[in-house]
Amino acid sequence: MIKTALLGATLALVPLTVAAQQVTLTAETSSVGSSPHYVDTTLAAVLESAGVATVQITEGATLTNSVQAVAEGRLDMAAAPMILPFLLSRGIGPFSGVGPEKGAEMASNIRVIFFHAGSHQIFGHYNSAKVDDIRKLDGLRIWNGPPRGAALTSGRAMIQLLAGLKDGEGYEGVQTAWPDVISSVTSGGVDAWTSPDGLPSGRQIQIAAAGGITLYDVPSDLLASELGQQIVAAPGHAPFSMPVEKYRAAYAGNDITIVTDDDTFDSYATAFAEIVPAGMDEQLAFDIVTAFLAGQERFETSSPMGPNLALTFGDVDGVSQGACGAVKIKMHPGAIRAYEAAGHTIADCLRP
Template structure:
C-alpha cells in the first residue's frame, strides 16, 4: 500500500513568518529502508531550517519516481543510480520510452547528494537452511520487486554466488516492496537476497518469526572477474564494514552473520537524491546547505545513520557510484553548497 506522509508538524510550532518557504512533492520507499530514513530525516531538517515542507508518498516504485522527476511531475526522489543510466539508454524498465526520449529525460535529472548504504545480502531461515550458498539449484529465491534496480542487483547476486540465472536453475520470486516481509515469513521463498541498510528493520522483522542467517559475498567470488564487474556495474559501489560492527548492529535479534574474514563485504546500491534540472538554483542550494548542516541529525536519529554512507565530505564521483557508466550531474545549487562548506566536487559531476 502506498501511503502519504505530510511532514510539516514543526511548522505549527513556529511563527508564520518563519514557516517553510516551499512545498516539495517527493516519493520514497517503504518504512525500514535507508531511502525512507534519509527522506524523512531530510524532511525534518528542511522543516526545521525553514527551507521547505516535503509531502512524501512512501512505498513508491522508484522506477516510476525517477521518470516522474525527469518529466518534472515530481520534485524529489531517491534514485538508485542504475535507473537514470537505464533511462538514458531507454532500456530495461524504460524500453517503452525509447533511447531518444530516454536520453532527453535523463538530461533533466540532477543530484543534490549521494549515499550507498544498502548492501546486497543473502539470507534464509535457520529452520530451512541453505547448506551451500554456492549451490542454489532448484530453490525459490525472493530477489526483488517485479522490476527495477533491486531486482537487477538481486539477480546479479545469485549469478555471482551460484552461477545461476533467474528461471534457469532457480525460481526467482518477486513481489512489490510492501509484500516482501509477508511473502518471506509466509514461506513463499526458500531464501532471499535484498539490498539492506544497517541495521535493517526488514531483516529484524523477518527474524522475529524465526532465526535467520545473513551472508556476505565470499572473498574469492567478490575478487573474481564477475565479482569486480558487478561491483563496478552501473548503480553499484563497493561496500565493506567490519564484521564486529555488522554483528553489533543486530545485537539482541536472532540473526547470525556469516563471513569468511573479518569484514562484511558486498556491493552497495548507489543512490542519489535527485531533482529536476529546472529546480530553482537558490532552492537547490538551500536544500543542500540544510542537508550538510544537518549531518548530526542524520547520523544520530537512527542506528542506521552512521552506516548510510551519506555524502557529507568531498565528492569524487567514483566513491558515489558515478562518473563511470553512470553520467549523472549534480545541480549547480548543490555544488555551490558543497563548495561553500569547503568540500570539493569532481569535475565529472558538474553540468
Template sequence: MVKTLMKTTALALVAGLVGGTAGAQVNLTIATASPGSVVYLTTAHLAAVASERGIANLQIAEGQTLTNTVLDVAEGRMDISEAPMILPFLLSRGMGPYSAQGEAGAALASNLRALYPYNAGGFFVFTMASSGVTSWDDLAGRTVFNGPPRGAALTNARQAIQLAAGLEDGPGYTGLQANWGQLNSMLLDGSADAYVFPTVHPSDRVILMESAGDVNIISTPREIFESEAYQRIFNMPGNIPIELPFSEAGYDEHVHLLGSDDGIMRALGTAFATVVNANMDYQLAYDLTAAHIETLEQFRNSAPMAANAGHGIVDQRLSGFCGANQLRYHPGAVAAWQDRGFDIPDCAEPQN
C-alpha cells in the same frame, strides 16, 4: 519552484507535522519509497530540516514508483525525487521502463541533477539458521526469494547469485518473486529457503526473522568479491561496493555472519541520489544540500540503519557517480559540498 503534485495517492504536508514553518519560502513536492526504508528516512529528514530552517515546505508523496517520479522530475511535473542511479542511465538510453521515451530520453535525463548520494543497501543471502543454507553455493536447488516481479532489485539479485555461486534462476535454483509488501509475511511462513534482497543494516526484516529463530546473513566471500569478474559489475551504473564490519551492523547474538573470513560484510550495493530538475534555483539547491550536510550527524542518530547508508560519502566509486552514469550534481549542490570541505569528482560536476 512551486508545482502541483498530480496523480498521487499518499500526499503528506510535512510542514504540518514538524511545525516551525512560518519562515519557509516555497512549497516543494518530493517523491519517496514506503515508510520503514532508508529511502523514506532520507526524505523525511530533509523535509524536517528544510522546514526548520525556513528553506521550504516539502510535500511528501510516499510509497511511489520511483521509475515514474524520476520521469516526473525530468519533465518538470515534480520538484524532487529519490532515485536509484540506474534510472537516469536507463532514461538517457530510452531503455527498460523508459523505452516509450526512446531517443527523447537522452534530453529528459539531461534535465536531472543530484543534490546528494546515498545507498539503499547491499545484496546478501538471508536465511534461517535451521535451513541448512550456509553459503551461496547452497542455494542450488533451493527456493530463493529474489525480489519483485520486475525491476532493478530482481536483476541485481540474480546477478549477485550468478557471480557468487554460478547459479541461474530456473536451472540453478527456483526464483520466487513477490511484491515488497508481501515480503514480511514470507520471511516467517517458510515460502522460501533463502532470501536475496538489498538492505541497510540493521534491517527490520532481519530482526523480524529473528522472531522465528536464529538468522544467518551470508556475505559475498572476499575472494569472489575482489575478483576481476565481480569488480566489473561496479562499472555498471547504479552498482556500488558495500563493505561493512559486522560489528557495526547492530545485531544481537542470534544473527550470524557467514561467508566472511575477516568479519566484513561484502555485497553488491544499490546507489541512490536525491534528484531535482536542472532548472531548480541555484540558491534553493544550495540551501537544501547545505541543510542535508550540516545535519548528517542528526540524521545518523535518527534510526539505527541511518549510520550505514553512505550519507556524506561523495567518493566517486562508493557513491556511484561518473563512468557510464551521466547523472551530475546541481551547481548549487556542488557549491554546498565544496564550501563544507568535500571534494566532488570533476566528472560529476555539471557541464553547464
C-alpha cells in the same frame, strides 16, 4: 515544486541572511525500514525544521517510476539508485519502452543534490530453511526484488554470482512490491531472499522477529572472480566491506547470525543519489542542501543505520559515489553552490 505555501521564518539551522520562502514539495521513497526511506524522511524533517519546505512523501514507491517522474518534472525529489538514470539515458531495461532518444532527453533533466550508499546486497534465509550451501541454490524459491528496477537487477546478479543460476533457470525468482517483502518472506512463501539493505536493516530485524535467520556476505573467491568484479564495477554499484564484528554488533540482541569466510563482511553497495528536476529553482536547491549539510548530526544519530549511510557531508569526488564513470550524471548548480559555501569541493565531472 507543486505549490507555494506561506512565507517561512528565517532558516533556523543555517546562517542564511534572508528569509526562505517555504514551499510544499513532493517526494517518493522506498518502504519503511530501508535506508532510502530513512534518508528521505529525515531530510523532510530537517527541511521542515529549517523552514525550507514541507515535503509530502509517498512511501513504498517503485523507484523506477519515481526516477521517470522526476525526469518528466512530475515529482520534486526521489531517492534514486544510480543505475536507473544510467538505464534511462539509454532507454534500456525497465525504460526500454521509452527508447534511447527519448530516454537520453529525459535523463538530461535529472540533477543530483547529494549522494549516499546506505544499502548493500545480502543473502539470507530462515535457520529452518532447506539451504545447506549458498553456492547450491538449485530448485529454491528466492525473493530477489520488486517486479522491476535496480534492486531486481542487483538481486538477480547476487544469485548468479553465488550459485551460477539465472532467474527461471535453476531457481524460481519471486518478486513483490516493497511493502509486501516482509509478509512474502515471513509467510513461508520463499526459501530464501536477497535484497539491498542498510545496517542495521529494519527489514531484516522484522523478518527475524518471526524466527532466527542467517545472513551471508559474498565469499572472497567469488567476489574476486571476473564476474564478481564486473558486478562490483557495474553502473550503480560500489564495493562494500566492513569488519565482521562491527557488522554483527549492529544486530546485537536480534536472532540474526552473520556468516562470512574471513574477518570482513564483503559485498557490493547500491549507490544512490537524491535527485531533482534540472529546472528546480537554484535558490531552493541551495537552501535544501544547506539545510541537509547543517543536519549532519541528525542524520547520523536519529537511527542506528545513520553512521553507515555514506552520505556526502564533505568533498564529493564523484567516483566514490558511483558517478563519473559509466554513470554520467550532474549535480544541481544550487547544490554545488551550497557545498562550496560550506567549504567543500565538487569534482568537475559533476558540474553541468
